[in-house]
Amino acid sequence: MIVYKSTDWVEALRHLRASDIIRLLLKRVLWVGLYAAVVTGLVVKYDKLNLAVDKEFFSFLGIMLSLLLAFRTNTAYDRFYEGRRLWGQLVNNCRNLAVLLHARLPANDHANRTYLARLLSNFPIALDGHLRQGVRFEKLEEADAGFVERLQQVQHVPSRLSALLQEAFERLLREEVLLPNHLITLQRHHEALLDVAGACERIKATPIPFSYSYFIKGFVTVFILTMPFNLLDTYEWLTVPITMLGAYALLGVEMIGDEIEDPFGKDSNDLPLTQISNRIRANVHEILGVELHEDVRTLADVPYSVVF
Amino acid sequence: MIVYKSTDWVEALRHLRASDIIRLLLKRVLWVGLYAAVVTGLVVKYDKLNLAVDKEFFSFLGIMLSLLLAFRTNTAYDRFYEGRRLWGQLVNNCRNLAVLLHARLPANDHANRTYLARLLSNFPIALDGHLRQGVRFEKLEEADAGFVERLQQVQHVPSRLSALLQEAFERLLREEVLLPNHLITLQRHHEALLDVAGACERIKATPIPFSYSYFIKGFVTVFILTMPFNLLDTYEWLTVPITMLGAYALLGVEMIGDEIEDPFGKDSNDLPLTQISNRIRANVHEILGVELHEDVRTLADVPYSVVF
Amino acid sequence: MIVYKSTDWVEALRHLRASDIIRLLLKRVLWVGLYAAVVTGLVVKYDKLNLAVDKEFFSFLGIMLSLLLAFRTNTAYDRFYEGRRLWGQLVNNCRNLAVLLHARLPANDHANRTYLARLLSNFPIALDGHLRQGVRFEKLEEADAGFVERLQQVQHVPSRLSALLQEAFERLLREEVLLPNHLITLQRHHEALLDVAGACERIKATPIPFSYSYFIKGFVTVFILTMPFNLLDTYEWLTVPITMLGAYALLGVEMIGDEIEDPFGKDSNDLPLTQISNRIRANVHEILGVELHEDVRTLADVPYSVVF
Amino acid sequence: MIVYKSTDWVEALRHLRASDIIRLLLKRVLWVGLYAAVVTGLVVKYDKLNLAVDKEFFSFLGIMLSLLLAFRTNTAYDRFYEGRRLWGQLVNNCRNLAVLLHARLPANDHANRTYLARLLSNFPIALDGHLRQGVRFEKLEEADAGFVERLQQVQHVPSRLSALLQEAFERLLREEVLLPNHLITLQRHHEALLDVAGACERIKATPIPFSYSYFIKGFVTVFILTMPFNLLDTYEWLTVPITMLGAYALLGVEMIGDEIEDPFGKDSNDLPLTQISNRIRANVHEILGVELHEDVRTLADVPYSVVF
Amino acid sequence: MIVYKSTDWVEALRHLRASDIIRLLLKRVLWVGLYAAVVTGLVVKYDKLNLAVDKEFFSFLGIMLSLLLAFRTNTAYDRFYEGRRLWGQLVNNCRNLAVLLHARLPANDHANRTYLARLLSNFPIALDGHLRQGVRFEKLEEADAGFVERLQQVQHVPSRLSALLQEAFERLLREEVLLPNHLITLQRHHEALLDVAGACERIKATPIPFSYSYFIKGFVTVFILTMPFNLLDTYEWLTVPITMLGAYALLGVEMIGDEIEDPFGKDSNDLPLTQISNRIRANVHEILGVELHEDVRTLADVPYSVVF
Known part of the structure; x- marks a missing residue:
């Protein structure tokens, strides 16, 4: 995701090259310019300006x-913004889960603290992959022996991670570390994990209805094709740049909409899922008082504008 | 539902034939063209262009x-989007219910696991039918002996499935598999089943108020009928295609709106309820560790663009 | 409420007569036509067309x-749509309450089942009357001896019904039919009854702020009065129908807005509260396994387009 | 608040005098008319109409x-509407609290019933004053001896009332009138009291950002000042009424917006907080079965259009 | 934040100097005026007015x-408004937490009351700093010995404060001051602290997608650059002020949008986080009955328009 100081117009221009969609837009505008030039040339040649x-x-x-x-x-x-809000909820609920568990677990219960910190940290990392090209198992924390290997057998990894967390709660309840009422307080945050996962899947799988998309694309195309004929009598050869300006406006809005509506890619407008996941991992480990390797911890401070 | 890569304009055209509403729109636009031609012909003949x-x-x-x-x-x-969001919630709540039940049921309690997985999987399948042409009982899982047969006596099948699930919770409570607090954690997800069902019924049963619909249809009709008279003095015979372009724009928006607002049909813009139901079934069985027949499981991977 | 297949334009016309607001609109448009004719006549007579x-x-x-x-x-x-959504929530919460009670009550506890089914069914019926012309006590179910008579002493009937339901829960708790935790699960649905009632009262009692309403009415009136003067130089006597078309558009939007914003009347655009109430009654009785008289049960299938 | 039958245009005019903002608007429109007349006079005199x-x-x-x-x-x-919705929630939650307490308190426990009914009734009355000119202590019910006097020492009266209610719950818990689970069911409604109070304070304290407000005011001013110059060549002296019509439209929207956005005043568009408070008092007393003095009870039926 | 009586247009002008963004806008408008003057001069000189x-x-x-x-x-x-609403929720939840704790803690338990009042008051103060230039530790209350010092070791201060609060709840539970059910009632408000913190971080970290921002900036720039050419034939030298008016409108909307969308700065349009924090501190201390130093308490009454 490109992050920028929005009041600085010159800096905004500098990011131009980073945005694929803006470059594709400019290319299409050039094609429209060519078309407008051909139309203008023909009309001028056959002297039909009126x-x-x-x-x-x-x-x-x-x-x-x-x-x-x-x-x-x-x-x-x-x-786009619902996607961002969902990942924000993921941050909040992971932190709150960690806070609740930290306050209840004995301060010296390193085994459970480590297991839970790693398990919780894995959820956003797995969801990030799940929404993009597939879970990247090598990025997950080994919560216990053979953890990642067992996970690779599973069809829907986020569900399994959520189930493992719930199993841990039931185990801690049997060990009388948790009270029955903790099931209720933990539940409000635990359920959010799969809610976020499902909502992201929904955003990814449901573009704007095909009819609207097709209808608008068709309307834009016809409108741009007729544009030179509407401008020729006034502008003659100036028709070409002015048609391009109009095409820039219309195509731009349409194309940016197409790109923004799936925010889970790796384009410059997409959400920084990897950074958010790393930040959750660092927060959760800090709250639960579990050491995190320096290299991994500093990943949380990679700026959002780096894509990886 | 048609799923498409929205940035590819050529591919979008290829789906054209699949969309009933776009074809009906084009037919109506042709009729408007005929009307515009007749008007133009009459005006030209009687020489009243000014x-x-x-x-x-x-x-x-x-x-x-x-x-x-x-x-x-x-x-x-x-x-349309509320409908999609509701079915997304159905996915989330079924998964969360399965996670809660899985963590609490003994790992080897196959009887309860199988019964609950099947019961839960039946809910979206029954709701799918309920919202369309009626519940297709042959698609339901036999949760126990005579299950489907008893269900056929019932007026409102989703309510009954929800009640059966609640009965199972109370039974597990009596058998001390569940604690009283589990009633509360399960409840948050269980109640969502009937909430989703009721909200879908509402969307289906309540079109935009008749007055608005009629008013807009009347306005569009009159506007299109007067359109040729407004264009004739400038365009003469070009009036016909230009009127058609205007009619395409106005009728298109109106007609797509009419079609989109009930997303529970089987048109190419409608929601892939059957695929979502199959996906829930596969997820729920995996989470609860219950085998699912290979043929049934693979239905979960049928792409959304297949209508069935 | 008029229910219609929205893609059928001809059928839409057939419902025209049923809509009071559309007829009032057409009458007002005729008055505007008369006004425009008088203006046109005077201007033509005194020859001030330019x-x-x-x-x-x-x-x-x-x-x-x-x-x-x-x-x-x-x-x-x-x-309008918030009103519809609220009654949808009433459906959902009544069903969910019935499901929770059904699963907990012994299967053969006919007394409690009957009492609760009738009590719950009375809530939407009473609210329907409360929002319209006053509670129609003869439509309520006699939940126990003297039930309706006692209710007639009460100022705010929905509150009393909600209180009776809560009393029943406390009684069942004392009789150890319910566990303390059931108070919590029932509560989520029970509280919705008065929430829906209060929100409907709010919609009914709060029209759009008077300033806006007056301001828009004044603007529309002045705009329509000046319309003929703007059209006369171009259209002469055609000014009359064209002014009427403009008045149709402006008055129509304003008047439909006025009518739609209170959805609790008995006009053709209003919500089918009576049918929804009957449907809740049928559902609740079915879920709790309580017989309902055939005549009453079939009321649930009266189509929404019948007003009663 | 002015309440009106919105379909009656003539009655709407009758309320005109009651609306301060509409009168201020008309005054400003007259000033714009004067300005337009001066501009027109000067231009006509110096013969610069072209x-x-x-x-x-x-x-x-x-x-x-x-x-x-x-x-x-x-x-x-x-x-405006958020303010109305918040007071609607206050109604709902006070009623629900009263219902829960009524069902649990012994029918003959007059002391607690009276104390709670009065305490609960005081909350909206105090909030009404808190949002306007300050709490009017003489309007509060004396819940117990010295109640109002003690309240006058407090900085933030709504917080104190909420705290007193919570203290009562804890006392009833110690007296074993309430079960621990009742803390949870009561809490959902109790917390709403301070949530509503805080949200109303927010609406009151946060107008639209100054930049927008200033920017729009500046734009409207400049636009109206240039308006006569744009109309003069066409309309000559008709410029004056037409400028006034334009100013009516632009100033009207801006000024009504300014007035509506703080709905907690005593203007004719403001919310009927006093009536809603009285209605809550009557409802709460009826639900809890506590007598209310006839004079006070009938205040609940004062129509919303009376300002007091 | 500038607070103003929005109906007073003259007072609005007086605040003008306080708004950086308005001044920057006026500067840019002057540059556009210069550009328009150059264009006009050149066109007039070379006599190409037509x-x-x-x-x-x-x-x-x-x-x-x-x-x-x-x-x-x-x-x-x-x-902007979501940011305001979040801080309003912080107010509500801190008050509600204080009310719940106050009602449960023994009236003479000064130690716990003081610790909790200070801990709770620190959360908004720390979040204020966290969202701006970094936590200002010297502003925090010393909840116990070494409190602030220990806090300075922490990466994410709001998480730690939330964790300390949760630890206090668990301690009070062990000391049997709280019942297990209080965990549930407190939780609803406790979780809001980190939810608000996370949502504010989200607003701060996610500007409008770069593509939109760039696209609109580009469109505005080109549009303003071509503006003089569109006005020259009509207005000659009047083109300069009229272009400036147009630029004022377009740039103004764009620039105010840029500034408003991050409401956590110290500009005149930004939210009064410091005042809200002070107000929460005063409220929480009053509810819990803990003395607050007069100097600190009066900070709660500093008007929102003072920036500090």
């Missing part, structure tokens, strides 16, 4: 299209 | 109509 | 008014 | 301003 | 840009 154009009608269609694109933008952004 | 037209006023009406259609689009999409 | 008109400014005012009406539409619809 | 005006650009600025005002309107209304 | 301009197209682009800026404004304001 096309009758109803600019009011064209403008009405444009405003209607703008409203549709505003709708598109809102839905895409809502998904 | 109609006085107040294009500003027409444009103002068009923008007002666009705002209404934006409202329509938002309400329709909200229902 | 009024100077700044159509851009008029169009800007119209767009601003459209944005206000979009705001009006959104707030009105939000209330 | 000002060049780019009406498209002016119209674009106007639409942009309209969008900003739509944003302003939405945020203001959201606060 | 530029062909398609004002409709320019106006359509402007409206589309306005819709994007409306989207920008909404997202920025949502973050």
Whole structure:
């Protein structure tokens, strides 16, 4: 994810190269420019500059299209931000779980503290992989002997991690470390793990309904194709840059919407899942008072703008 | 549901044939074209091209109509997405219920594990049918002997499944497998089953208020009928394609809204309820450690774009 | 409530007569037509057709008014849909209460089952009346001897029903049918009864702030009164139908908003509270295994489009 | 708060005098009229009617301003309605608390019933004063001897009332009237008291960010000042009423937004906090079976449109 | 944060100097004026005033840009207000925690009351620093000997404070001051502390996606640069002030959005975190009946408009 000081306009330009979608947009705008140039050339050659154009009608269609694109933008952004909010909840609930367990576990119970800190830290790391290219097992903490190996047999890794955590609670209850009421206080945070996982899967699996997407793409395409004909009588060769400006605006909104609505990729606009996972790991270990290797701990401070 | 890589515009076109609503839209646009051709022909024949037209006023009406259609689009999409979110909650709560039960049931209690896995898996399958053409009893798992047969006597199948689950909890409480506090932790997820069912019934049974729907349909119809008269003085025979473009935009937004707002059909924009149900079944069985027949398990991996 | 297949435009027209608000709208549009005819007649007679008109400014005012009406539409619809969602929650919570009680009550405890089924069924029926013209006591179930008579002494009937239910829970707790933890699981659904009642009272008692309502009504009135003067120079006698079209659009949005925002009437756009109440009664009796008289049970299947 | 039958346009006019903000608006519109008259007079005198005006650009600025005002309107209304919803929650939670306490307290425990009914009734009355001009102690019920006097020593009265209620719960627990589980069921409603109080304080203390408010006020001012110059070439002396119409629209939206966003005043658009408090008092006493003096009880039926 | 009586337009102007962003805006508007003057000068000099301009197209682009800026404004304001709402929740939950603890702790248990009041008061003070320039340890209360010193060793101070509070609950449970059920009632408020902290971190760390920000900045820049060319043919030298008005509108919305979306700075639009923290401290001490030094207590009454 690109992080930037939003009030600095010059710095914003410097990040330009990092954004794939902006570059693809500029490429498409160039193609539209070429098209506009061909149209203009033909019209000029055959001397038909006095096309009758109803600019009011064209403008009405444009405003209607703008409203549709505003709708598109809102839905895409809502998904982006819902994704961010979900990972924020993951942070909160992992911290709260760690706080509850820390306060209840005896201060010198290193075995349980270490097991729980590692188990909890694995959840966001596994979810990160699960939402992207597949769980990266080599990144997980070995909570106990053979832990990662057993996990590799499983279809849905986040569910299994959640189940292992719940098994640990039941075991601590039998060992009378936890009281029955702790099941209830822990539950509010424990259930959030799978809720976040399921909601992220939903965002990933459900793009905007196909009909809307197709309909808007079709509308944008036709609108851009007719644009030069509406501008030619006024601007002649200036039609080319002005069509490009219009195409920049319309294609830009549409394309950014397409990209933003799945925030779980590795593009420059996507969420810094790996950094958030590392930060959770560092927090959980600190709260539970478990040592974490210096190399791993410092990963929590990698800025969000680094993609890895 | 059609799933597509939204940044690929060419692939989007390929799905065109699969969308009933887009085809119906194109048919209606053709009818509008015919109407515009007749109007144009008559006007040209009687040589009345110099109609006085107040294009500003027409444009103002068009923008007002666009705002209404934006409202329509938002309400329709909200229902679509609320439906999707509800089924996402169903996934989360079934998994969380399975996790809680798994951690508490003795590892070797196959009878209860199997019964609960099947019972829980039946809920989304029954709800899927309940929201569409009626429960398809042959798709349900036989949780115990005569299970499906007894269920066929019932008016509201999801309520009964929820009640059977609650009965199982009370039985496990009497058998001291569960503690009283487990009633509270299980409850948070158990109640979600009927909440989701009721909310889906609400979405299905409550279209946008009739007055709005009628009002917008009336407005769109009148607006399209007057469109050729506003364009004739500028475009003559070009009026026909341009009217069709305008009709495409207006009818399209209205019709897609109508279709999207009930997401529980079997159209290409509707939600993949069957796949989600199968996925829940596979997850729940895996979490509870209950074998699932290979044929059934693989149904969970059928892509969302297959309708069945 | 009118229920319709929203993709069928012809059927939509057939329901026209059922909608009071649409008929009132058409009547007002006729009055505007008369006004426009008088204005046009006077202007034509005194030969002042060349009024100077700044159509851009008029169009800007119209767009601003459209944005206000979009705001009006959104707030009105939000209330309508919040009302619907609240009654959906009533359905869910009554079912969930019934499920919890059913699983805990001994299967043969007919007395308690009957009492609770009737008590619970009475809540939505009483709330329906409370929100409309007053509780219709003859529609309530006699939960025990003198039940309805005692209820008639009460100022706020829904509160009393909720209190009777809570008394029943405390009694069952003393009789050791319920465990203390059941108080907690039942509570989540029991509290929803009065929450829904209070929220419906709020929707009913709080229209959009008077200033907005007055301001928009004033703006619409002035705008429609000036409309003929803006159209006369272009359209002469065509001004009359075109003014009527504009008035249809503006008045329509405003009037439908006024009507929709209180969804607890008996108009064709209002919510089918009676049917929902009957459906809850049938569900609750089925879940608790209590017989319901055939005549009463079938009321649950009356389609939403019947008003009673 | 003015309550009105929103479909009756004539009645709406009758309330006009009651609304301070509408009167202030009309006064400001008159000043704008005076300004427009001076501008018109000067321009006519010096014979400069042929000002060049780019009406498209002016119209674009106007639409942009309209969008900003739509944003302003939405945020203001959201606060108004959030305030209303919060007081609705207060109603619900007071009723639910009363229901829970009623069902648990012995029917003949008049002392506790009276104390709790009065204590609970005092909360909304104190909050009403706290949000307006300060707590009106003479309006509070004397829950026990010296109650009100002790309360007058306190800085934050709602917190103290909430604490007294919680103390009562702990006392009833020690007296074994309540079970430990009742702490949990009561808590869900008890916590809502301070949540509502805090949220109302937030709405009161946080207007829309100063930058937006200033920015919009500046934009509206400049836009209205330039308006006559844009209209003069078309309308000459008609510029004056038309400028006033434009100013009515722009100032009206801005000023109503300013007024609505703090709903805790005593203006005609503000919330009927006093009536809601009286209604809660009547409900709570009825539920707990405590007598309430006839004079006080009937206050609950004072219509919302009376300000006191 | 600037607090103002929003209906007073003159007072609003007086605050102008306090707002950095408004001053920066005015500076940029002056630069645009300079640019417009240069363009106008060159065009006048070379006598090319009759530029062909398609004002409709320019106006359509402007409206589309306005819709994007409306989207920008909404997202920025949502973050501002979410930040405010989160700190409001902090107030509510600290008060509710204090109420629960007060009612349970023996009235004369000064040691625990003092420790808990100070610990709780430290949370918002630490979070304030954590969100801005780093925790200001000298502002914290010494809850017990060496308290602040130990805290300085910690990476994530809010987590540690939350953990200390939870440890205190477990200790009070062991000392039988609290019952097990109190863990559940306290938990609802205790968990909110870290939830608020995490959500504030999220708002701070996640600006609007870079693509949108860049895209809108680019669009605004190009639009303003072309503005003089669209106005020159009508206005000649008046182009300069009119371009500045347009730039004021467009830049203003964009820049205020940038500034508002991170509400945790020390600018005049930012949230009064320090005052809210002081107010929580005063409330918590009063509820728990713990003395607070007069100097510290009066900090709670510093008006929000003082920045410190």
